[in-house]
Amino acid sequence: MSMMLDTRAVSPTERTDYWAAGIAEHYFPMRVESFGSATFDARLAGGAIGPLFVRSISGPPHRVARTRGMIASADPENILLYLLRRGCCIVEQDGRSCELRAGDLAVQDTSRPSSFEAPVDFDVMVVSFPRWMLGGRADAIAARAAERVHGGRDPVLRLAASLFSGAGILAEGPGLNDGDGDVVADMLLPAMLNLFRRSDDAASASDALAARMRRYALEHLRDADLGPARIAGAHHVSTRLVHKQFATAGGVSAWIRQQRLEAAAEELRSTDHPVSEVASRWGYRDPASFARAFRRAWGQSPGQVRAAG
Incomplete structure (x- = not known):
């Protein structure tokens, strides 16, 4: 596993600020609000798969928010795909929010204000898709931000979730060479493009x-x-x-x-x-x-x- 960030590396009083700084380094600037955890044990692991970044985040109850000012200072122009593996969370963007349970998926656009809130301990996988990779479908996918995709209800969606879970295992392992990484990314792309096409027109x-x-x-x-x-x-x-x-x-x-x-x-x-x-x-x-x-x-x-x- 490629461990990028572990709050246990610093004292409990420093962990919230350490987490905020580390998230800014590995993702982009976000405001972190702890919900009173005495120890704030949080971890970020993962790595690159071709042009994608696949990361696993686990932690205590807390909230992260991305503001207009933060976007103006740094924006990777990505669409983030969340796959919740444990706990529950609330994903918000464009005045819309949804609650995810284990197995559910949702997306956010890094170019617009958003928040991610976990009221309980959680474990989530996040796949960062560059907008250029999604082509003409990027805006349509971003328009479905903060919309719950029920991972356990549809067999096709369960298959897609399994595919993304497998990518997470690969990213947390010893890593892939560039060629294999591109092959896996090419397998994930159609799943992402079709993930939100299963609702009616x-x-x-x-x-x-x-x-x-x-x-x-x-x-x-x-x-x-x-x-x-x-x-x-x-x-x-x-x-x-x-x-x-x-x-x-x-x-x-x-x-x-x-x-x-x-x-x-x-x-x-x-x-x-x-x-x-x-x-x-x-x-x-x-x-x-x-x-x-x-x-x-x-x-x-x-x-x-x-x-x-």
């Missing part, structure tokens, strides 16, 4: 439309007139359809408000811009209403969020 089209709407909204979060009518006009659909697409996220306005608050929180953590300036930039007329919204969302004032980092 109407559902796929609806999911893709919802993803485009969310992406458009994220790109225009600072625009004061962003709302159902503008989103509908940009996609040539009715406002009724827009409301339907955002229903599972609590509604259009609630989703936009939450995204703005998350973006404002990230700006507070990463800059020294005055609170009043941040409030105005994200659609709040005065610091008082901004502070009330923060307390409702985070249980903290903007200043406390900034101080907590």
